[in-house]
Amino acid sequence: MPRMVGGPLHERVRQEITRRVIENKYKVGEPLPSSAALAEELGVSMITIRRALRDLQSTGLLYPIRGVGTFVRERRRLIRELDFALASVEQAPRLELESHQSTVVTWERIRNSALNRLDAPDEPMVCVRKIISVNGTLAIFDTSYLPLSFNDKLVDELGNKSVREALRNQGTRFRKTRLLIDAAPASEEAQRAFGIPNGYPTLRRLYHLTTGDPSFSVFGIAEIPFDRLAYAVELEILPSGR
Amino acid sequence: MPRMVGGPLHERVRQEITRRVIENKYKVGEPLPSSAALAEELGVSMITIRRALRDLQSTGLLYPIRGVGTFVRERRRLIRELDFALASVEQAPRLELESHQSTVVTWERIRNSALNRLDAPDEPMVCVRKIISVNGTLAIFDTSYLPLSFNDKLVDELGNKSVREALRNQGTRFRKTRLLIDAAPASEEAQRAFGIPNGYPTLRRLYHLTTGDPSFSVFGIAEIPFDRLAYAVELEILPSGR
DNA sequence: GAGTGGTCTAGACCACCCT
DNA sequence: GGGTGGTCTAGACCACTCC
Incomplete structure (x- = not known):
């Protein structure tokens, strides 16, 4: 009709x-x-x-x-500053509640070919997988790779803090972050984690964190169902251009 | 089997x-x-x-x-700096070929509710829709809204240059850009423009360009099939944080 | 005309939830 | 038991391309 x-x-x-x-x-x-x-x-x-x-x-x-x-489906998308993850804890008080759930730590090579674009190495690393809730909503499926030896205290911290914070507590200081932002259909892992169907659009943040030590850098992917989060960026502009 | x-x-x-x-x-x-x-x-x-x-x-x-x-489907994704659009023409020589096709200029209100998040006004504006090819690949479906009166010369320029360039040639200087980056299923317009199916993931860049004049700012959305383009960002880091 | 993908249909069975 | 959505099947017709 x-x-x-x-x-x-x-x-x-x-x-x-x-x-x-x-x-x-x-x-x-x-x-x-x-x-x-x-x-x-x-x-x-x-x-x-x-x-x-x-x-x-x-x-x-x-x-x-x-x-x-x-x-x-209920629809309200959170907006987060793209450099949210970068400011110091003191300078950017965390307005958004973030909790880290069902963390799994393994020892494996980087499999996700998307990370090749950040020149990720092909050696076994510590792999941390977790689901992150933001403001009570399952929002981020995060996989990161660390060039570390296992360390019970660290593994413990990785469970409920962000990788960046856990490493900071161990004395690691990061210098620069390279990001790739793209979209992609949900991976099978993300489909299971969020209960979303095959082909569901996700926003991805691929990251490469570097320290002063060129042999120590962290790679990872954050996969976000499209309806959960958007990134905000504010840029000053040079004279002209497109 | x-x-x-x-x-x-x-x-x-x-x-x-x-x-x-x-x-x-x-x-x-x-x-x-x-x-x-x-x-x-x-x-x-x-x-x-x-x-x-x-x-x-x-x-x-x-x-x-x-x-x-x-x-x-062939799969090779271009990577573009997120601030590509922002550097001056002289400083960032355009490595990527970009051509503007099938431009349509109309006079209408902003319909896309996603732009509400950038506080877009609800008044009729000049609306420019175009498909942009990057390196020979249809990549971007761009819709922008300008607070302008029609102007034959401008409409002419909008046809084959970017909105930013066309306005620059008319003396407009931009100050600041606010961006929202998210993902979404392809809009119906994008489905037609790119020949992609319902639900196809796209990367979106919602933008708000401001000038010195608070009454003159440009809003728009760039919609990009996920397999065409990724945005790269490089950030220096303050002391610590997540 | 033969082959292709796209649409629409009817019907059967299953797993699951609720009462 | 009676509702729901999910899967899998067979069969028919259409629009399109290519020879």
Whole structure:
């Protein structure tokens, strides 16, 4: 019954459902009508409904709970300064609550080929994987690689502090940070960590932290579901340009 | 026949096809076997094959050409300095070829709600939409809003130069730039512009350029398919922090 | 005309949740 | 038990490309 014109049926159904969400006919936290009900109401087959719903799940508008229903995802994105991670603790009081969860520490080579672009070495390193919540929302899946020998005290600290802080407590001082910011479909690990579907867009921050010692630098990737966080940057401008 | 264990069939098929692409069994520029051939070879229904192929299209690994076949997408991502757009023309010689295509200039309000986060005004402005190629690849879908009256010479310049350059030639000098960098599923406009499917991840740069005149500032969004471009940033570090 | 991918359909089975 | 979403199947039709 979506009287919208043009395009495949599943697309028109998708637009109709999107419209209803925007108009607040389908509200956050409440389930949509079931696929069967929607199929009957809109006069299309259930398969077409599922197709439309799945497309809307992969764009983050909806999420399914098996055996319960399909829900409207809440959407409010935090904004964080890109150099948030860089200012000293004293200078940039942490306005955002950040907690580090389910940290896993292993000993392995860098596998993620994206880090090649930062000239990451191909040697076994200490690998720290963790999920970071910001303001109570699971937001960041972080994998970092340290050129360290294991050290119980350090491993302990890595559990609940950031890598940067843990290393700072051990006397390491960083000099420079190189970042690559890009987007990518969620990795399989991120899909599991956040419960997001295949292909879900993520914002990534690839980092290379350097110290005075050229043999000691930290590499890593922070993977962030697109609906959780945005980075803010403020730049003064030289005379002109683009 | 994918003997991989666990998970739904379409997922195992997806992994099998991914493996073949990684191992270069399916090469860039050549078509994969047809859905029917894959269905027979792998011993699953064609529908399951199409499901796997569609998932791989939305992650950018494959792309379909109707009536011809499904192909492996070429993948090489350009890296650009985030402040590329900010340095003066003299100081940062443009290493990357950039061409501006199919520019459309209109008069409208800012519709994209993402720009609200940059405190964009709700008044009609000159809106410039264009597709920008970098090094010969369609890479950026740019929409910018200028608080201007129409001006034939300007509209002319907007056609083949960047907004910043065109305004510079009219005497405008920018002071500061606020940026938001995030990810998002491709907008419908970007889907059309780049021929990418619904839900395709994009990297976005939302910008607010300010001049000395508080009533004159430029807002805009640059939308970039995730496989085209990454932003590089280099930062000196204050004493410590995360 | 033969091959391709895209759409739409019906129907069956499963795993899961709630009551 | 009765609801939900998820998977997998078969089959038909269309639009398109290529020969």
